[in-house]
Amino acid sequence: MQKAQNKLAIMACHSKISKFVYPGPGKPLDIRQVDGQYEVFTLVEKTVKQNLMKILTTETSTVYTESLLAGTIAMALCYIARILRTKTPGLKINSRILTVTGSGDSASQYMNYMNVFFTAQKQNVVIDVCALDQHLSLLQQGCDITNGLYLRIPQIQGLLQYLLWVFLPEPPVRQKLVLPPPVKVDYRAACFCHRELIDVGYVCSVCLSIFCKFSPICTTCHTVFKIPGPLTVKSKKKKIKL
C-alpha cells in the first residue's frame, strides 16, 4: 500500500511445518473486484484466507513443541536471496522480515537462530520481532544484531495500532520518527552443562563449548585437556638455544 513497488510474502509456521501462505504455490487466483477494495488487496486477502484454512485443517495431532521459527526465517532469507539475484542490476532493495509470534523461543534452536541472524546481518536484511505474550530474549538478540525493532505488546487489543505505528515505517524513515528505543541486550553465554548465564567461563579451544567450571575432558569433543597450573602460567622456555 505504501509504495507501488513494494512486494510482500507471508509465511505461516507452527511446530510441524512452515509454508508460504502468500504468494501461494499455484497460479494466483483470477478474482474480480467485488467491492471498493483495491484489486491487489482483495487478491492477497483471498489467497491468505484460503491457504491458512488449508494449513489449519491438515494439522491433526496436537504436539506442543515450540514453533520452528529459526527454520522459517531461514526460508524467508532464501526467498530474499532469490529476489536479490533476479532484481534489475541498478536497483537498491531494502528487505525486511517481521516476525509476529506468541510462542516462546527455545535454547534448543540456538544454533539455527545464530546462523540465521548472522546471515541476515550479512545480507543487511532487517529482522523485526513483535512478541505477543512471552519475552523472547534470543529473538531480541537477533533484532539487535540486524538493528531491527523488538517490541513486546502490553495488551493484545492494541495490536493493529502497534503494527501501524512501530512496524510499518521503513528503516530509513524510522530514525526520523520517535520509536521505542532499542533496549540493552544481555549477550551473556549460557554454559553447556547447566544452561545458566555465566560471567566467566572456560572455553574448549577446539569446539568452543562453554563450561562454567574447569573439567579435564570436554563433553562435546571429548578432547583431554592438559591440566594447567593453578594459574594459566605461560610455558617457560626449557633451554636457551645457543
Add this chain to the structure above:
Amino acid sequence: MADDEDPKEYRWETGYEKTWEAIKEDDDGFLEASVAEIIQRAKRKRQQNKQVNSKLGMMRHLYVVLDCSDAMSAQDLKPTRLLCTLKILENFIEEFFDQNPISQMGIIIMHNKRAERICDLGGNFRKYIKTVNGLTKTALIGEPSLQNGLELALKSLKLLPSHASREILVIMGSLTTCDPSDINKTISMLKHEGVRCSVVGLAAEVHVCRQLANETGVDPPPAAVCLESSLIKMGFPHQMIVEGTEEPLTMCMCHVDSTEEGSKLTTGGYYCPQCYSKYCELPVECRSCGLTLVSAPHLARSYHHLFPAASYREIEFDNQSLNCFACQKIFSEADKQVYLCSNCQQYFCLDCDIFVHDILHTCPGCATNPTTFQMFQSQM
C-alpha cells in the same frame, strides 16, 4: 634440498585445462545451454572442495609481514604494488576476522633494511583497517630485511600460550633481502617454536622464501592434534545496568591512551567480569587482567564450522516437486539438476544449495522439520 618440481607445483595452475573444448553447440547452434551448464558445474565444483573442513584451531594469532621496500613501487600491479596489496589486505583482514572472530593479528612492515611493528596483536579489526589505509602513504625506500621481520614477529609470538596457533604471513615484493646474520638459524628457531610461515611472492620466486615455507609450513594451520587443546578462561562481559542508579560517566580502556575521536566519556560499555575495566568493543583482551573478553555471538559465529549443514545430493530433475522448498522458485526445464537433502527429503534449486552451504549453514528443510530437528539436536 632437492627442488621437487612436481608438475602440479602451484595449486592455482590446475584449474585451467582446455576449457574451450568443453563448449559444444546444441542442436540449433546456440551456445546458451552449454555455457549455463558450465557455470553450474563450476559452482558445483566450488561446493565439492569445501566439503572437507579441517579442524581449524579456533584461536589463531597471525602476523602480517609486509615488504615496503622500493621494489613495491613497481607498476605491474595497477596502480602500484603497494596500493594493490593494501586493498587486498583490507579484504583479507575483514574475511579473517569474520571467519575466526576470536583470533588476533599484528602488522609489521620491512623497509630500509629494518623491520617496524605498526600494530601489535589485537582483536579489533576496524583498527587494522584504519592502519592499513594509513600505510598507503609510507615511504618505499631501501631493501627489505626478511630476517628482521621474522625475528620481530617471533619475539612476540613466543610469549603466547601453547593452545594458540602461531602464524606469519610474509608478503614479499623485492627479489633481495638484506639480513644481519644467517637466516637459516631464524628458520630453525621458527620451526622449533611451531610457527607456521607462508609467503606470498609478488615478484619472481625467491629461493629462501620457498625454503622458509617448506620448512615451517604444515598443511592447513596446525590442527588440534599438534596443539595441546586446553580450556581457555574467557570472560563474557555484559552491560552493567544497575537499576535506579545513573550510569557513571567513565572512560573506556581501549581509548584511554589514544586521542582520536573515539576517546570520549561514555556511559554504556562492556565491563570485564574480573577487573571491571570498561571496553566499548568486543572481542578484546583485557589490558589489566589479561582475560579474553568475548560475547556469545562471537563464539556462535564459528559454530557453523563444527556443525555444517548436510550436503545435498545432485539428482536428475524429473519434476519431483513443483518448486524449490526454500525459495519457492518454480522448477523449469532450464535447471537440469535438483538437489535433495538426505535428512529432510526436500528438493532445492542450485542457487539455494550454494546459499545454504556458503552463508546460511542451516538447511531450511531440516530446521523446519521436527523429526530431523530432534535427531539434529541430540548431536549438539
Add this chain to the structure above:
Amino acid sequence: MADNGIGTSHQANTALIQASNLECKNLYDYLRTRPSTLLDRLYNHPAICLAVYRELPEIARQYVIRILFVEQPVPQAVVASWCHQSYSKEHTHVCQVLSDLFVWHEAPIPGGLPGWILNSTFKRNLKTALLGGGKPWSMSSALEADNKARDVSFLDGYSAERWECVLHYMVGSQQQEGISADAVRILLHAGLMKRDEDDGSPVITRQGFQFLLLDRQAQVWHFLLQYLDTVEQRGLDLGECLTFLFQLSFSTLGKDYSTEGMSQGLLIFLQHLREFGLVYQRKRKAGRFYPTRLALNITCSQNKGVPVLEEDAPKGYIIVETNYRVYAYTDSNLQVALLGLFTELLYRFPNVVVGIITRESVRQALRGGITSEQIIGYLKQHIHSQMLSGDNKNALPPTVLDQIKLWELERNRLIYSEGVLYSQFLSQADFNALKQYAQQTGCLIWSNKEKRTMVVNKTGHDDRKKLEIEECVKIYPNIYNRNLPNEIWCDDADHEHCIEAFQRFCPRHFIIDMMFVKSTTWPVCQF
C-alpha cells in the same frame, strides 16, 4: 541530422537570456493548483484517495495512517511529538503539504487546542480502498473470457509502437504516419512544438527536446497533464477523466476490463487514450479494453519508477566508453535521432549505431537548450545492463560525464541579464530607499553600496516609470501627459517650474535620462 532549425539567429539573443525550461509537475503540484471543490469531488473515489496517499512524502503517509482509525481530532502538539526535533523542518513541510491537498484540516479539540482531523470523505474512501466495502469501481463488471486474449508482450508492443509514433512525429523523422490530430493539437498546446512561420508545419521547440530526453513514464505523465488542461474545451468533465485515469493506473496488466456503464465523455476519453497507446481495444465498439504498461501506476512519477523485476525493465542499449565513443544497440530510428542530438553518428549497422561525443556535438545540443544533466540522465537511463554489473555507482565513465558538464560550464561562462543601471546617486539615503524598494518588488539584480550603483531588471524599471508619471501629473496641474508612454509636456513659461518640480520630486523617485527638447512652445521631458 537532427539539426532542424532550433532557433534562428535573431532569436538566439533572447534564447541566451531567458532559457525557459520544461517544468514537469508531479501529482502533488498538479492537484495543488486545482480548485478545492474539484478536489473534494475527486476524493469521493477510492482510487484517487489511494493514488494521492501513495504520492505523499513518507512521514505524511505515517501521519495519515496513524490517524486513519481515530475518530476525534488529534492535538497538533501530539502530532509534532511524533517526529524527532532534528527533522522538525520536514515536519512543518509535511503539515503544509497535507493541508494544501485538503487531506486534513484544522479542528479545535474540546480543550481548545488546535488539532488535526482527516478530511471525512478522504478518510472514508481510503478505508474502502484498504479494507473493502462500497460499490465496485465502474469498469470491473463481469466479463466472459475474451476469445482472442492478448498477452502482455503484445500489449507492450502495441503501446510502444503507438507512443513512439508520437515521438517520431516530434523528431520529424520520416515515420510520420499514424499520428492523430488530437496528439498534434496537444503537442502544440503544451509548447513542445510550434507552427513554423513559412510552411506552417509544426517544428519542435526547446521544451520539445527536453521532453524527448525524459524517461518514458515522465513523458506520458507530462503529456497527459497537458491533455487534461485541454479537456474542458472538448466538453469532457475533468473530474470524471481524472478518476478514470487513476482507476486505470491501479488495474493489473494483462486483464481485460469492460466498458459498459461508462458515460459518453469517458468513451471519447478512452478513444484518445487508445490513440496514445495507454489502452488497447481490438476495435472501437469492442466491449472490453486492456490497460497497457504505460497506464500502470502512472502517477508515481515522483519516485523513479524503476520496475523491480528484471523482465519489465526496459532493456538498456547504450554503452559509453572512456574514449567518448557511444555504441547503441538499437535499430529504432527514434533512439538514433535522439542520440544524434548530442553525438556525431559515425557508422550505422543493422543492430548497432556508433557515435562519438565531441565538443561540437554537445555544444550543438547545448545551443538547442538541452542541459548536460538531461544528456547524462538520458545516458544513465538507457545504460546497457553489462555496464551496470560492476558497482553501479559510476556505470558511465566519470571522465566523459565531467567533460560534458565542463563543456556546458564553458558555454555559459557569461551570464547575461537585461537590466537598467542606476548610478551617481546624490545621497546615500536615496540609494538605500530605492534599493529597498527594488528589493521589495524583487527586481534588484545587483547593487554595490560603496559605488552607489545598482542594476534593476527591465520589467522592474518600466512599471516604475509609469508610476512616476502618474504621480507627477497628479501633483503638478500644469504638466500634461500627452499619454505618450514616457513623455511629459509643460508650458514654456513654467519650464523652470517644471524642472524644479522634478528636482524636488525626483529625490524620492527620479526621472530617467531626462532630455529637454526645446520645441517652440512645449518643452518636453523624455524618459
Add this chain to the structure above:
Amino acid sequence: MVNVMKGILVKCDPAMKQFLLHLDETLKLGRKFIIQDLDDSHLFISSDILESLQTKIDDLMDQISFPMNEKDK
C-alpha cells in the same frame, strides 16, 4: 541627478572580465561596448553588441579547447 542607462549586466569570473576589457580596448568588435565596469565580476555593456560578443566568446572557447578525441575524419 541620477544617471540611468539601459543595457545588459554581465556576470562572469574575473578572467573572463579581463578578456572583455581587452576586447573593448582593442576595439575588436568595432567599437567600445563596455558602458561601466561595476566590480571584479560584473560588467555593464550595451545590449546590441551581445550577438557579436557571444560569437567572439565562442571563438575564444574553440581556440583554447584542444580536440578531445581522435576523430577519424
